[in-house]
Amino acid sequence: xxxxxxxxxxxxxxxxxxxxxxxxxxxxxxxxxxxxxxxxxxxxxxxxxxxxxxxxxxxxxxxxxxxxxxxxxxxxxxxxxxxxxxxxxxxxxxxxxxxxxxxxxxxxxxxxxxxxxxxxxxxxxxxxxxxxxxxxxxxxxxxxxxxxxxxxxxxxxxxxxxxxxxxxxxxxxxxxxxxxxxxxxxxxxxxxxxxxxxxxxxxxxxxxxxxxxxxxxxxxxxxxxxxxxxxxxxxxxxxxxxxxxxxxxxxxxxxxxxxxxxxxxxxxxxxxxxxxxxxxxxxxxxxxxxxxxxxxxxxxxxxxxxxxxxxxxxxxxxxxxxxxxxxxxxxxxxxxxxxxxxxxxxxxxxxxxxxxxxxxxxxxxxxxxxxxxxxxxxxxxxxxxxxxxxxxxxxxxxxxxxxxxxxxxxxxxxxxxxxxxxxxxxxxxxxxxxxxxxxxxxxxxxxxxxx
Amino acid sequence: xxxxxxxxxxxxxxxxxxxxxxxxxxxxxxxxxxxxxxxxxxxxxxxxxxxxxxxxxxxxxxxxxxxxxxxxxxxxxxxxxxxxxxxxxxxxxxxxxxxxxxxxxxxxxxxxxxxxxxxxxxxxxxxxxxxxxxxxxxxxxxxxxxxxxxxxxxxxxxxxxxxxxxxxxxxxxxxxxxxxxxxxxxxxxxxxxxxxxxxxxxxxxxxxxxxxxxxxxxxxxxxxxxxxxxxx
Numbered sequence: 185x186x187x188x189x190x191x192x193x194x195x196x197x198x199x200x201x202x203x204x205x206x207x208x209x210x211x212x213x214x215x216x217x218x219x220x221x222x223x224x225x226x227x228x229x230x231x232x233x234x235x236x237x238x239x240x241x242x243x244x245x246x247x248x249x250x251x252x253x254x255x256x257x258x259x260x261x262x263x264x265x266x267x268x269x270x271x272x273x274x275x276x277x278x279x280x281x282x283x284x285x286x287x288x289x290x291x292x293x294x295x296x297x298x299x300x301x302x303x304x305x306x307x308x309x310x311x312x313x314x315x316x317x318x319x320x321x322x323x324x325x326x327x328x329x330x331x332x333x334x335x336x337x338x339x340x341x342x343x344x345x346x347x348x349x350x351x352x353x354x355x356x357x358x359x360x361x362x363x364x365x366x367x368x369x370x371x372x373x374x375x376x377x378x379x380x381x382x383x384x385x386x387x388x389x390x391x392x393x394x395x396x397x398x399x400x401x402x403x404x405x406x407x408x409x410x411x412x413x414x415x416x417x418x419x420x421x422x423x424x425x426x427x428x429x430x431x432x433x434x435x436x437x438x439x440x441x442x443x444x445x446x447x448x449x450x451x452x453x454x455x456x457x458x459x460x461x462x463x464x465x466x467x468x469x470x471x472x473x474x475x476x477x478x479x480x481x482x483x484x485x486x487x488x489x490x491x492x493x494x495x496x497x498x499x500x501x502x503x504x505x506x507x508x509x510x511x512x513x514x515x516x517x518x519x520x521x522x523x524x525x526x527x528x529x530x531x532x533x534x535x536x537x538x539x540x541x542x543x544x545x546x547x548x549x550x551x552x553x554x555x556x557x558x559x560x561x562x563x564x565x566x567x568x569x570x571x572x573x574x575x576x577x578x579x580x581x582x583x584x585x586x587x588x589x590x591x592x593x594x595x596x597x598x599x600x601x602x603x604x605x606x607x608x609x610x611x612x613x614x615x616x617x618x619x620x621x622x623x624x625x626x627x628x629x630x631x632x633x634x635x
Numbered sequence: 636x637x638x639x640x641x642x643x644x645x646x647x648x649x650x651x652x653x654x655x656x657x658x659x660x661x662x663x664x665x666x667x668x669x670x671x672x673x674x675x676x677x678x679x680x681x682x683x684x685x686x687x688x689x690x691x692x693x694x695x696x697x698x699x700x701x702x703x704x705x706x707x708x709x710x711x712x713x714x715x716x717x718x719x720x721x722x723x724x725x726x727x728x729x730x731x732x733x734x735x736x737x738x739x740x741x742x743x744x745x746x747x748x749x750x751x752x753x754x755x756x757x758x759x760x761x762x763x764x765x766x767x768x769x770x771x772x773x774x775x776x777x778x779x780x781x782x783x784x785x786x787x788x789x790x791x792x793x794x795x796x797x798x799x800x801x802x803x804x805x806x807x808x809x810x811x812x813x814x815x816x817x818x819x820x821x822x823x824x825x826x827x828x829x830x831x832x833x834x835x836x837x838x839x840x841x842x843x844x845x846x847x848x849x850x851x852x853x854x855x856x857x858x859x860x861x862x863x864x865x866x867x
Contacts, residue, residue: 426726430748431657437751438665463748493815493859500813500856501865511857550858 197363204355208348216344223340227333232297235310235322238266242322243314251286264328271311271319289321299326365389369397377605379476381408412477419473422466429466433459468593471529472581475602482523488552488561489517491524495532496550499539506544510535513551518559520630522607530603533596534563534626540592541624542567554632561628564616569624575613604628647762649673650691652682652708653724654700658747662695662724665751679703683711691719693758696741698725698732706739713740720765722757724749775812775863778852780805787848795847800825804840805863808853813865815856837861 192198241247249270267287274289287302293311300307306326313319365388373384383401386394436456440449492512503510520527531550538548546566553560570578570585577583579601582594604611609630616623649671653659659675666673674689676682679700686694694712698705709721723736726747736744742761745754773780778789785802787795797805807816807824816824821837833839841853841861854862 423726426747427655428657430726431655431661433748434658434661434665434751438661438668441668467748489859493817496856496859497813497815497862500854500862504854504864509857512859514858 197359200359201356204359205352208351208355212344212348216341219340219344220337223337224333227336228329231324231329231332232308232310235266235297235308235324238268239310239312239320239322242268242320243312246316249320263325265324267321267323269321269323271321274321287321287323289323293321295319362390366393369393379605381405381411415473415476419470422469422473425466426463426470429459429463433463465593465595468595468599472595472599472602475526475529475599475606482521482526485519485521486524486527487517487519488527488559489514491527491531492550492552494528495535498532499535502536502539503548506539506542506546508539508542508544508546508548510539510548511550513549514553516553518552518554520559520632522630526603526607530600530628531561531563533600534628537592537596538563538565538567538624538626541565555629557632559630559632561630562625564623564625566616566623569615569622570613578613579611600628647671647692648690649758650682650685650689650694651675652677652679652695652700652705653697654678655697662751662754665754669751669755677701679705679708682708686712686715686717686719693762694719694721695754695758696721696723698723698727698736706735709736709739709741718765720761722761724754773806773809775809775865777864778805778809778848780809782806787844789848789852792848797844797847800836801840801844801847804837805844805853808861808863812863815860815862817860821861 192202249268251269251273269286269289271289271293272291273286274291287307289300289302289309293300293309295311295313297308297310300309300323307323308326308329309321309323311319311321369384369389381404383404384397386397386401389397433456436452436459440452440456444452489512496510496512500510535548535550542548542565548566549562549564551562551564553562574585578585579597581598583597584592584594601611603609607630609628612627612629614625614627615621616625649666651659651663651666651673653662653675654677656677659677663673663675674685674691676685680703682694682696683703685691696705696709700708705723705725709723712719712721721741723741723744724747725732725736725744727733728746733744742765743757745757771782773782778787780787780802785797785799787797787802787805789795803824804821807821808814818837825836825840841855844853852863854864856862
């Protein structure tokens with residue numbers, strides 16, 4: 185019950201439904217009682233009128249009374265029977281039987297209507313003094329009267345009994361329909377990716393929620409601008425760092441050409457490697473910042489094999505140092521609609537990772553196939569792979585697997601993820617060798633051009 | 636890529652336009668180390684006035700300059716009908732900037748960060764192109780190909796005579812060391828030579844070249860094609 189109370193206070197829809205239903209119920213009950221009572225009274229009044237009319241008829245027609253002797257007449261019913269008698273005859277009534285005539289009414293009854301108890305049954309009695317000075321009593325058992333009155337009263341209740349459930353259904357349905365745009369809206373917002381900060385469509389929304397949506401849109405705009413500021417800061421910072429590092433690396437290169445002792449030469453090697461690593465990290469930071477911004481819609485389709493070739497041309501020197509057998513498995517090229525720089529950066533980072541983490545003498549295979557209306561790009565290596573529990577986290581910036589001493593930037597997979605998200609591509613990590621649970625297989629599913 | 640010297644750095648006067656003092660100092664020093672006579676200016680206006688008063692054989696131009704942007708400086712140089720060879724050195728890596736630079740009359744576009752060796756190689760390439768000197772030897776550090784005598788040389792096998800088709804294939808690969816050429820692209824080069832190409836002609840020629848020059852000379856990239864190394 186507490187749960188219901190909580191839901192009631194939290195849900196406008198439930199509160200509206202319950203309140204409206206209760207209001208309908210109360211109105212129906214009050215109106216029903218009123219209708220019942222008035223119909224009941226009305227019926228009684230009509231019956232009293234009948235008694236009165238009978239008395240008047242008797243008086244006007246100067247009728248005389250003769251009490252029936254024993255025989256029953258067809259159509260006569262004791263329950264609803266009207267009885268006329270001289271009031272004075274009440275004293276010579278045979279007994280307490282309510283079936284006999286005359287009925288034992290007290291002779292002292294005043295003119296007018298009254299309810300009397302005779303022989304255990306209630307009677308409605310009208311006493312009238314006729315023009316000739318006789319006092320007559322017209323009577324009827326109240327049981328029958330009440331039964332008739334009740335029946336007509338119940339009939340007056342019938343419309344309410346039908347209307348109540350119909351109204352409840354109508355109200356429930358109406359309320360649900362009114363709240364449907366809100367449900368649709370929350371679904372739309374829920375399905376958005378974190379970069380999708382475009383404003384919510386205010387059209388087709390009830391005026392009551394529109395101010396709320398406008399406020400949310402303003403918040404979205406503020407969040408988007410804050411994110412843009414942050415992204416630009418990262419890009420600017422990386423850009424600014426680039427100049428001194430370029431200068432450093434140029435000076436170190438000059439130094440290497442200068443005359444110096446073999447020992448100094450030896451020490452220069454790790455120094456230059458460190459500078460190189462810093463330069464690489466800054467480049468990756470810039471790429472990541474760029475990957476998070478909007479690239480604009482791609483204008484033409486790109487050959488995956490051409491991208492593979494360009495990446496291999498760039499990275500083959502690295503692969504050769506480690507004696508890696510790197511190549512393309514698929515024979516059929518696939519065209520995809522994507523920004524070419526995006527695809528290049530994505531594939532380059534994946535292949536770079538594969539080269540980094542595959543031990544000397546290993547093998548790296550690139551392939552592309554068409555699968556269920558999507559281009560499936562796969563990069564498999566014979567390295568140690570990534571443990572299933574780590575597969576979600578490796579996309580976080582600067583995340584590093586335990587036990588790797590590779591000096592990567594830690595941003596490669598974050599860049600890949602950002603580019604994939606931006607292009608509606610899905611990335612999954614698996615084992616290159618399913619049976620041995622070894623080697624990494626990165627699958628990128630790119631939705632195909634719809635045209 | 637090392638190339639036979641067709642010109643002497645000693646006589647070359649270079650104008651370096653770079654506003655960053657650290658990078659400018661490093662490049663300036665490196666140019667001097669390489670034997671060029673280099674003048675270093677830090678903004679576009681000084682660069683323009685220097686070009687009016689002095690003859691330069693090559694200009695190294697940074698794009699992000701204070702006051703007058705590098706692209707504006709480039710436009711002014713070309714507007715003055717000054718044909719001086721010009722190489723843009725910049726941190727702006729957008730395709731748009733690159734195209735605007737090259738369309739604006741730059742001879743090459745080098746992205747920061749770069750190595751000095753890369754810069755000097757690009758400078759030599761630009762100077763050679765502008766000087767109209769035809770290249771008679773292709774070389775990637777592993778194998779060199781004499782375009783006149785059609786002889787290929789490696790360290791172990793100097794002066795190997797090649798057949799016309801072997802020569803055509805090796806030349807195609809050596810024009811851009813490091814680039815992968817597919818079978819159909821290589822076949823196109825051989826067709827271009829005016830010969831009918833059999834189905835396995837490319838493999839056959841590569842096999843022959845490897846036998847003559849050593850198997851490391853031409854590298855196979857599985858599923859893609861063949862290449863010669865960029866840097867030995």
